[in-house]
Amino acid sequence: MSTTTPAVIDPRRERLVALGRRAAIRLGGGVLVLWAVATLTFFALRLMPGDPVLAILGGPSANPTPEAIEAARVEFGLDKPLAVQYLFYLGRLLQGDLGVSYSQHLPVTRVLVEQGGATLELTIAALALAWLLVLLLTVVTAGRGRVVGGIASLAETLSAALPHFWLGVVLLAVFAFGLRWFPPAGSDSVASLVLPAFSLAIPLAGFIAQVTRESLELTLEQPFVLTARTRGLSDLAVRFRHALRHALLPGVSLSGWAIGALISGAVVCEVIFSRKGIGRQLYQAVQAQDMPLVIGISLVVAAGYVLANILVDLLYQWIDPRQQEAAA
Amino acid sequence: MTDLTLDRTLAPLRRQRQWKLPPVGASLAILFLSALLLAALAPGLFTRIDPLAIVPRDAFQPPSWAHWLGTDQSGRDIFARIIHGARQSLLIGVAATAIAMAIAITLGLLSGLGGARVDRALGWLLEVLFAFPSLVLALLFVAVFGSGVGPLIVATGLGGAPGYARMVRGQVLAVRNAGYIEAARALGHPTSRIVLRQLLPNAMRPLLVTLTMGVGQAIVWASALSFLGLGARPPAPEWGTMLSMGRDFIANAWWLTFFPGLFIVLTTLATTVTGRYLQQRLEGRLP
Numbered sequence: 001m002s003t004t005t006p007a008v009i010d011p012r013r014e015r016l017v018a019l020g021r022r023a024a025i026r027l028g029g030g031v032l033v034l035w036a037v038a039t040l041t042f043f044a045l046r047l048m049p050g051d052p053v054l055a056i057l058g059g060p061s062a063n064p065t066p067e068a069i070e071a072a073r074v075e076f077g078l079d080k081p082l083a084v085q086y087l088f089y090l091g092r093l094l095q096g097d098l099g100v101s102y103s104q105h106l107p108v109t110r111v112l113v114e115q116g117g118a119t120l121e122l123t124i125a126a127l128a129l130a131w132l133l134v135l136l137l138t139v140v141t142a143g144r145g146r147v148v149g150g151i152a153s154l155a156e157t158l159s160a161a162l163p164h165f166w167l168g169v170v171l172l173a174v175f176a177f178g179l180r181w182f183p184p185a186g187s188d189s190v191a192s193l194v195l196p197a198f199s200l201a202i203p204l205a206g207f208i209a210q211v212t213r214e215s216l217e218l219t220l221e222q223p224f225v226l227t228a229r230t231r232g233l234s235d236l237a238v239r240f241r242h243a244l245r246h247a248l249l250p251g252v253s254l255s256g257w258a259i260g261a262l263i264s265g266a267v268v269c270e271v272i273f274s275r276k277g278i279g280r281q282l283y284q285a286v287q288a289q290d291m292p293l294v295i296g297i298s299l300v301v302a303a304g305y306v307l308a309n310i311l312v313d314l315l316y317q318w319i320d321p322r323q324q325e326a327a328a
Numbered sequence: 329m330t331d332l333t334l335d336r337t338l339a340p341l342r343r344q345r346q347w348k349l350p351p352v353g354a355s356l357a358i359l360f361l362s363a364l365l366l367a368a369l370a371p372g373l374f375t376r377i378d379p380l381a382i383v384p385r386d387a388f389q390p391p392s393w394a395h396w397l398g399t400d401q402s403g404r405d406i407f408a409r410i411i412h413g414a415r416q417s418l419l420i421g422v423a424a425t426a427i428a429m430a431i432a433i434t435l436g437l438l439s440g441l442g443g444a445r446v447d448r449a450l451g452w453l454l455e456v457l458f459a460f461p462s463l464v465l466a467l468l469f470v471a472v473f474g475s476g477v478g479p480l481i482v483a484t485g486l487g488g489a490p491g492y493a494r495m496v497r498g499q500v501l502a503v504r505n506a507g508y509i510e511a512a513r514a515l516g517h518p519t520s521r522i523v524l525r526q527l528l529p530n531a532m533r534p535l536l537v538t539l540t541m542g543v544g545q546a547i548v549w550a551s552a553l554s555f556l557g558l559g560a561r562p563p564a565p566e567w568g569t570m571l572s573m574g575r576d577f578i579a580n581a582w583w584l585t586f587f588p589g590l591f592i593v594l595t596t597l598a599t600t601v602t603g604r605y606l607q608q609r610l611e612g613r614l615p
Contacts, residue, residue, distance in 0.1 A: 271556060298464055298468050
């Protein structure tokens with residue numbers, strides 16, 4: 001690639017263009033996946049027992065008149081063939097209409113808009129916290145001999161084995177009911193974010209730290225690290241400015257998976273800490289058999305997850321230009 | 329030439345060294361898993377207390393000599409419940425991993441051997457399944473098929489299947505063109521025999537370690553679903569259910585939630601440590 005382009009082109013710009021091209025390809029693929037997800041959920045809904053008209057008119061508890069049923073059937077196009085209904089469904093999806101939740105009697109989109117922010121806040125806080133813990137733990141302790149490494153590695157393995165729900169309950173018992181440092185429930189203040197964010201971040205940090213430590217230890221043996229040291233850089237500078245960029249790669253590629261784990265964990269944590277958020281909504285919707293809400297939340301979560309994975313992929317390319325050359 | 333003789337003299341020595349006792353951590357982990365397996369097979373060996381016996385006057389007893397891990401809101405012994413719950417938790421973990429693996433092997437084999445078009449279609453299907461985080465996929469399944477132990481196992485298995493399928497596919501692709509496969513083909517073995525006798529065992533060997541750890545993960549996911557009230561029904565001594573029940577009393581009786589969770593953690597930890605030890609042992613044979 002670089003042999004065919006003239007030398008006058010700014011390499012940084014060239015990299016941006018390549019990154020943009022890659023982003024476009026990945027976004028296209030992501031849209032295709034989301035279309036498949038939507039199609040799958042459409043047919044899953046049709047396979048469900050029960051009349052969709054009744055669902056639209058307020059669920060099993062509602063008792064609409066036959067005229068109302070007939071009117072809704074025509075209004076929502078349910079008298080048309082399945083293929084036409086499918087197109088209607090896709091059309092409504094594109095307009096952001098996900099149907100009406102029959103346990104809350106609200107449009108699913110509104111529930112999502114109202115609750116999505118809290119979940120986003122929680123997952124982003126947890127991801128940032130997890131990376132902070134990883135950096136502190138690995139950069140300071142990697143390559144410091146067997147004892148320190150052994151202790152740190154034990155701590156990582158242990159925290160990776162902690163299930164969110166148990167950690168959440170234990171944190172709740174100690175810091176909310178025992179020491180009364182943080183509120184046990186709610187989602188209004190920053191203080192109420194601390195415990196859920198920690199119970200999500202600690203197991204995740206354990207996972208990422210295991211990989212990052214291994215790769216950091218390998219990196220610290222590389223010749224370029226020795227070069228940096230001979231130039232008189234301090235130990236911490238070598239670790240943060242030179243070794244870290246190389247050592248981060250496996251951890252970053254794990255972050256895509258981590259976001260999935262975070263969303264799964266958010267469901268549990270929101271339930272434990274009675275937090276606002278789409279995770280708890282999903283849980284309540286499953287219990288109430290509120291299919292439009294279940295499907296709507298799943299679709300949005302899938303969309304967010306796909307998007308996050310694309311971002312992680314691009315970040316990965318940005319950190320490691322070698323990947324880009326391999327892909328080009 | 330000298331290398332060859334050296335290798336020959338060293339070979340038995342190396343084998344001997346490999347068979348020495350595993351390190352402390354791995355020994356403890358294997359010991360714990362064996363004890364757990366024993367508890368699952370014969371809980372009577374560990375405790376004589378009935379896990380379902382309700383003794384109202386013994387409710388909320390903290391850990392003591394009579395009740396090692398305390399009692400719950402109905403005066404049931406928590407240690408006895410945990411021991412009796414081992415069977416269900418292990419069963420759920422193993423069954424869910426088996427289901428995940430069955431799906432993964434089918435998809436992985438089909439996509440590794442079925443040609444480019446099948447591979448692309450299945451790759452896409454995996455991508456679609458991957459679009460759902462595991463717990464969301466499991467919740468979706470529970471929403472459609474209802475809760476209970478059966479759906480719980482299938483839902484947990486389904487949540488883990490896409491990850492395994494990707495690994496199996498990678499292994500099948502790596503092994504597909506190996507010399508011994510070609511040799512078997514040259515010998516005129518039918519494809520089914522080659523797949524079952526050569527391809528699958530060789531593709532699966534590196535995944536055994538992942539499977540060991542997978543059982544631990546499946547136990548955690550299944551307990552998460554039980555914790556959310558979507559798995560085993562309350563009186564049953566299932567670890568996730570016990571944890572969920574104890575949550576209401578967290579402010580005054582920590583042992584109700586602490587100990588069932590501790591056993592989930594110890595089980596995951598033990599499977600991880602054992603898996604990693606096996607991985608190190610097998611490393612020489614890994615590609």
